Amino acid sequence: MGKQVRQVTQARPVPVERQRRLTRVGHAVVAGLRALGGRTIAMIATALAVLLAVIVTGIVLSRHDSRPPIPATRARHYTDTDACLLTDHQGINGGTAATVWRGMQDASLRTHTRVTYSSVTGEQSTANARPFLNAMLQSSCEVVLAVGGAEVKAAQETTGRYAKVGFVLVGAANGGKTAANVSWVPTGDGLREAVAAAVERVVDARN
Secondary structure: OOOOOOOOOOOOOOOOOHHHHHHHHHHHHHHHHHHHHHHHHHHHHHHHHHHHHHHHHHHHHHOOOOOOOOOOOOOOOOOOEEEEEEEEEHHHHHHHHHHHHEEEEEHHHHHHEEEEEEEEEOOHHHHHHHHHHHHHHHHHOOEEOOOOHHHHHHHHHHHOOOOEEEEEEEOOOOOOOOOOOOEEOOOOOHHHHHHHHHHHHHHHHHH
């Protein structure tokens, strides 16, 4: 009769040191909870519940936001018309020139015309103002404004050669026949509004 061999599978025992570590951790957790007390534990649980509710609410609202999107900022669209101002050496800081410049800006808001200015540096004479005026005319300024004695005189002498350019001259007309492409704007009260209206008339006539 053959001898029967029984195989016995033995469970692998947990190391003693690991058991000790787990026991110490468990005791520490229990001791910590006991130290906190029931009231403190309840407060912590309430705070966690409120935090969870806030997070869930934020997610829901972000997915169902019915507000219209904020439109992108658009730059102002300008036409191909340029209005250019010729001033003395003070530029647009001078009293009359500053008012004329503000009138040009008003006209620009309504007509979308680009507005620029150039100051005559050096000698304040008609002869010295001509090169600055010519630079404006060669840079395709369709509307030319002039303020200041020498600047107005230089522009007045040029109007006949540039019939397609609209001239707005600030001051008192010195008599004689005024060309069709020239508008005189007197200084004084209402100068800003008068300049804006004159520029608008020239721009509208070109369009």
